[in-house]
Amino acid sequence: MTLKLGTWAIAGLMAASPVAADLVFPSLSYRTGPYAAGGIPFADGYADYFTLLNERDGGIGGVMARVLECETGYNTEKGVECYESTKGEGALVYQPLSTGITYQLIPKATADDIPIHSMGYGRTSAANGDVFSHVFNYPANYWNGASGAINHILEVNGGDISGKKIALVYHNSAYGKEPIRTLEKLAEKHGFELVLLAVDHPGQEQKSQWLQIRRERPDNVIMYGWGVMNQVAIQEAANIRFPMENFIGIWWSGAEIDVEPAGDKADGYKALSMSAVGDDFPLYDDLRQYVVEAGKAAGAGDQLGTVPYNRGIYAAMLAAEAVKVAQKMHGVDDITSGQMRDGMENLVITDELMTELGLPGFGPTFSVSCENHGGEGLVAVTQWDASAGEFVTISDFAPTDMEVIQPLIDEDSAAYAAENNIESNCN
């Protein structure tokens, strides 16, 4: 009886939406919950870039872009619901901004012929396009991040970190566990000692972890955190007077909102980056003119230029460029998700292209191929300047230790291919 009642109730409410010629970009955003601090600006940036393209250029190649927002709350069940409810609308590419949801969608989206762009998150070994035909994680992945952090520590210490103690404070989930294997390999290679400290979801309670850091006295701390966990960790680090310049976060742990609660004590905190900081780009003039002042900004419209907002802009820019590549390749304007995948696979980002788009130096240069879905993995380092209230890039996009990372990617993706009977995609 419940089944029947429920069926009728929902059946009455479901309305088929009109199918028009447009490019659909679902945005599985989270504006609620403990991870909203990062989710809101990212979703705003993602939506605003497409609004700008529609308002200024009349869409992409003459076809309007439509952003379908669906709230997931960083919850995998809601993520599935969002995926199922948006895929029928002609979704071109999914960017779930959650490693858990990405893991879930990898097999589903591959079966449905829809690409996933997990930009700097998700399953790292998806960089092997030979196995993961529909998953892309350019421009850099978690293992590039781990190596980038170690490279930076090496650089600061004159190239020798043997005998040093480095702690990893990580979100106790697939996301936080990703870098462990790489760091273990790097610890062998460079001779440092690795201390692992897990922080459970959502990360508000970290007293014991930082007490342990106080006791073990590591020389450096690397953090893989997200949402409220970042703010708490930086506050705790400030409380135990851990030297901030030895504290380095992954790119998801380096937003203004993460460091601001700790005030001046957060000065000197470092974070990796795969997109530029600040709003000093020609594109932002257009954004203000066509989107913000026209009252069409997503959300409250107050996030312009923050780190996660820029990353949303960057993700949208990469998606829009992939659409252009696909339109050129297939000679049609209203592309399908399969064509979008081809476009992503042949994407090349150069300095000229970024300058042309009004975003000079906004991200690293890279090119995608059938075998390599992860780009070249260049990583930059930023540092928080509390008095100026902004992140400053202190080292430019630099290569990471692919010697260590590539065998790990090959090993993990081969295991996935064997487990799921996946044949080579590229030959």
Add this chain to the structure above:
Amino acid sequence: MFYREAGDFSTTYPQDSQTFPIRFDRWRYYAVLFVAIFVIPFMINDYWVNSIFMPFLIYAIAAIGLNILVGYCGQVSLGTGGFMAVGAYACYKLMTAFPEVSMFIHVLLAGGITAMVGVLFGLPSLRIKGFYLAVATLAAQFFLVWMFNKVSWFYNYSASGQINAPERDTFGILITGPNTEAWATYLFCLIFTIFSAVVARNLTRGSVGRQWMAIRDMDIAAEIIGVNPLRAKLTAFAVSSFFVGISGALFFAVYLGAVEVGEAFGITKSFLVLFMIIIGGLGSIFGSFAGAAFLVLLPVLLKIIGVDWLGWPTDIVAHLNLVIVGGLIVVFLIAEPHGLAQLWRVAKEKLRLWPFPH
């Protein structure tokens, strides 16, 4: 009017003691089964299955399981999420160790393993009661989640700690993995839901169920009249965990496909299932279905109305969802503390007399 008993005579004892003694009720039950088995599978697509039917069916099994423990035996448990995790990880280990075995067997075995774990954590219930038992099961919840995060054997040493369901079938039909058909996963879950409901209903009608209810109503009196509290409590834990384990296995293998223990089986899951049986009705199989439907469908419904129809911002709708669900829970508990099942019972009584109330 609707529930006429006129002309509805029972001539044998089995007829008199069947689950639906009123003929109209019985036919309606058959009609629901018919629609669920023979009509819905031909009409549904991925969206309907993955967003509505599958979560509803799986949560209904979990709610039936918890209802046996809390509603029938009176042992408050906050460990549902942890026991679902046991079912999920048992199913994962079995799926990867014996790929050629049918999924039916894996899910049932996962339920069996969970039943054993449930008995283990049920042992303290012989000594402690009420809130103290709730705290003990809360410990089970945290311990199990911690263990599945910590011991890498459970997730086959994968780098991320996630478990992913590989493609498995039953009678040659794919049940797990990305290439499944909507009807296949729906029917697979439906079979388990019907099985659970029928078994639970008949257990609670029989001597085992009466023992549970005796323990629930007053355990000392029950002991004096000859109910063995050890057996009654532990069977309740075992049967309850069996169903919860099945729902956990289905939740992971068929519904989500990839699971992270802290996120999918955290304390919020325990509370969600507990809310389902409180809203649905403690000590009622129908209540388990009603509660599961209420808490699964309402957010989807509100999202469709708020976002798709009215075009409101997604965050406002998400917050409104919390407000409305919370508000409804409060209203329900004040207006009808016995849940939706009691509302249904009252409605049935009224309909029996309608249109002549006296």
